[in-house]
Amino acid sequence: MDDEERSSFVSRWVSLGSLNMSEIAIRVENLSKRYRIGALHQPRLGFREALAATFRGTGAPPSERANEIWALRDLSFEVKQGEVVGIVGRNGAGKTTLLKILSRITRPTMGHVELRGRVGSLLEVGTGFHPELTGRENIYMNGAILGMRKSEIDRKFDEIVAFAEVEKFIDTPVKRYSSGMAVRLAFAVAAHLEPEILLVDEVLAVGDARFQKKCLNKMEDVGQRGRTVLFVSHNMPTINRLCPRSLLIDGVLLMDGPSPEIVSAYLNSGQNTAAAREWPDPALAPGGEVARLRAVRVRGRDGRIAETVDIREPVGLEMEFEVLKPGYVLLPHYHVFSEAGALAFEAVDTDPEWRRRPRPAGRYRSTAWVPGNFMGEGMMYVEAALITMEPVITQFWERNVVAFQVLDPAEGDSARGDWMGRMEGAVRPLLHWETQFEPATEPPLTVEG
Amino acid sequence: MTTKTERQTHDDVPLIRFGPEQSLFDLELGDLWRQRELLYFLVLRDIKIRYKQTALGIGWAILQPFLTMVIFTAIFGVFVKVPSNGQPYPIFAYTALLPWNLFAQGVARGSTGLVDNAQLITKVFFPRLILPLAAVIAPAVDFVIAFVFLLGMMAWYRLAPTVGLLWLPAFVLLALLTALAVSLWLAAINVRYRDVRHAIPFLLQFWMYASPVAYPLSIVPERWRGLYSLNPMVAVIEGFRWALLGGAPPAPGLVAPALVLVALLLGGGLLFFKRMERTFADVI
Numbered sequence: 001m002d003d004e005e006r007s008s009f010v011s012r013w014v015s016l017g018s019l020n021m022s023e024i025a026i027r028v029e030n031l032s033k034r035y036r037i038g039a040l041h042q043p044r045l046g047f048r049e050a051l052a053a054t055f056r057g058t059g060a061p062p063s064e065r066a067n068e069i070w071a072l073r074d075l076s077f078e079v080k081q082g083e084v085v086g087i088v089g090r091n092g093a094g095k096t097t098l099l100k101i102l103s104r105i106t107r108p109t110m111g112h113v114e115l116r117g118r119v120g121s122l123l124e125v126g127t128g129f130h131p132e133l134t135g136r137e138n139i140y141m142n143g144a145i146l147g148m149r150k151s152e153i154d155r156k157f158d159e160i161v162a163f164a165e166v167e168k169f170i171d172t173p174v175k176r177y178s179s180g181m182a183v184r185l186a187f188a189v190a191a192h193l194e195p196e197i198l199l200v201d202e203v204l205a206v207g208d209a210r211f212q213k214k215c216l217n218k219m220e221d222v223g224q225r226g227r228t229v230l231f232v233s234h235n236m237p238t239i240n241r242l243c244p245r246s247l248l249i250d251g252v253l254l255m256d257g258p259s260p261e262i263v264s265a266y267l268n269s270g271q272n273t274a275a276a277r278e279w280p281d282p283a284l285a286p287g288g289e290v291a292r293l294r295a296v297r298v299r300g301r302d303g304r305i306a307e308t309v310d311i312r313e314p315v316g317l318e319m320e321f322e323v324l325k326p327g328y329v330l331l332p333h334y335h336v337f338s339e340a341g342a343l344a345f346e347a348v349d350t351d352p353e354w355r356r357r358p359r360p361a362g363r364y365r366s367t368a369w370v371p372g373n374f375m376g377e378g379m380m381y382v383e384a385a386l387i388t389m390e391p392v393i394t395q396f397w398e399r400n401v402v403a404f405q406v407l408d409p410a411e412g413d414s415a416r417g418d419w420m421g422r423m424e425g426a427v428r429p430l431l432h433w434e435t436q437f438e439p440a441t442e443p444p445l446t447v448e449g
Numbered sequence: 450m451t452t453k454t455e456r457q458t459h460d461d462v463p464l465i466r467f468g469p470e471q472s473l474f475d476l477e478l479g480d481l482w483r484q485r486e487l488l489y490f491l492v493l494r495d496i497k498i499r500y501k502q503t504a505l506g507i508g509w510a511i512l513q514p515f516l517t518m519v520i521f522t523a524i525f526g527v528f529v530k531v532p533s534n535g536q537p538y539p540i541f542a543y544t545a546l547l548p549w550n551l552f553a554q555g556v557a558r559g560s561t562g563l564v565d566n567a568q569l570i571t572k573v574f575f576p577r578l579i580l581p582l583a584a585v586i587a588p589a590v591d592f593v594i595a596f597v598f599l600l601g602m603m604a605w606y607r608l609a610p611t612v613g614l615l616w617l618p619a620f621v622l623l624a625l626l627t628a629l630a631v632s633l634w635l636a637a638i639n640v641r642y643r644d645v646r647h648a649i650p651f652l653l654q655f656w657m658y659a660s661p662v663a664y665p666l667s668i669v670p671e672r673w674r675g676l677y678s679l680n681p682m683v684a685v686i687e688g689f690r691w692a693l694l695g696g697a698p699p700a701p702g703l704v705a706p707a708l709v710l711v712a713l714l715l716g717g718g719l720l721f722f723k724r725m726e727r728t729f730a731d732v733i
Contacts, residue, residue, distance in 0.1 A: 035731065104467065104574040105570070105573065105574050105730045106730040107468075108468060108469050109469055110468075111468060112466060113466070113467055113468070114466045115465050115466075116463075116464045117463070119574075121572075121574070123572045127568065127569060127573055128569055128573075132497070132498045132501045132502070133494065133498065137493075137494070137497065140490055141490050141494055144484075144486055144489075144490040145487065145569060145573050147575075149486060150486045
């Protein structure tokens, strides 16, 4: 969907919500969540001790307290009824943990939550979809899982089916659907969910763009009065337009205010995941007396700065630097990390024009084009470095300098083919597949039944 | 009138407050009741996908107890010549296999019900109790089908059910509750210790030999009866045989311990399950 549509969608939501602005829909008090890290499936506790500890109510004896991390620490905020609030923060800042606590999937370690109204959470579309069940059966199943009543699903059934554009296949098992159809059906159910409080975790960012737009328009049409929304996204323009107010969190609440302020604070905090970063003041720019980094940008094929890129499209990683001292051979160098923190690949400038050639002073803009159908889905984090040869000296090496999100629209022509399930891996090349087939010489055995 | 409206409003926009603490005895059964439709759909899903893409389909519900009956009849009825209370051995065994399979399938599916639905648990909130509950209820469909087959067998052997038949639902319920009680414990433990999955086939095999499925209660030595009757499935199976084939009703000394034990196991299981529930999503 484009930004205009998002913004009209939000303004509609917000203006309707102003009817009951005084009432608090979500109150979070001193919320903390501790996770134990380490191999959970190789418990260090004996079985008997674990049972005993369970009934004592402390969870685990003090000896286990060493291996723990606080995903959230002492978080407090309030959201009024009808507010649409963005949650911003780097990966691992606790955004998803917060939504999981609010939707009661997991319990806080400390603190309290008060919710006024029915809560619906969209942490993933298509939860509970079963490939053996038909479209009709899956609508009911998925609807019930998301908290809809049967009567409610009955009432909206035809609308959901028409919306998903799967009328002809509604009594066909979902395993026979194309990936696009299955995703549309999952979205259609989600779009018809009408709780008072809606928790959304980036889910509207996957799937085919035309259909996403339809989903948002649909939610707008329903006229959800006083609907309260918490929206987690890595996409800053979306946050800015969708949510008048945002929270910046990093385990703790760092800032709470109007989204434009929050977003710019986040982008300048060094922990951002922005697709572009610039150093207007040369004195503050990374580097030394030989060269300084002035900007790093992620560009789409059309040359625009791209927060999100289609998995099938090439991405340009652009490094702008200033050479202050002439006469050095320079090697621009990237490291690209996956969301899981794995190094996906490294790349060194091989442009023949400047290869092994001492560079005169001036501004350079080096762009490395990463081919389409190469990187995996999810956030990708970039480190930018510049190295001088003879002697080898690293002039600058900026970690997490830019980030972008790779999305697979699942239209069947990416490396996922017709598979719509989860796919792992930092890279996802579209491979050339070959099949060799030898026809059976004997007549095949017939299958009974 | 006014109170009712207020109540209505309250129901529509409920205020909930929660934190880390949890009252030990709050089983949140209200949540369970509100989401009863989800229970219905989960049971329906289990039933629908169980025999998908099988050639015999629902026929398996009959075939499984039937083939077990054939094997038991050959080994215990013909070779070993186990007494069968004066009834034809096949029907003697089949009457016991019905509640046994209901129980065993309930335990097998109920115990892994949480882990099998890990994706749901980490993505959506609903009362987790629904999962073992649905898994224990779903085999009831197999039971009903196998039961119809039993009626046919009774007609074949010209056996008429007695008035005790009216008690049958009570024994079915006892079998289901026993399965649920055991499942609650095992399901919650299985979230953290996957050993359960490996222990279940053994546990069920052991349990079956400790129940009068292939042999009558009468061959159990008197001095072992006290210990033996701690197994609630003894009362269930004896009750089934009595209700369907006649003979002496199960002694109170058999039923009372079963009821007490199931009540304790179920109550403890519910508390244990609710206690463990809060960490399911983190650990699973």
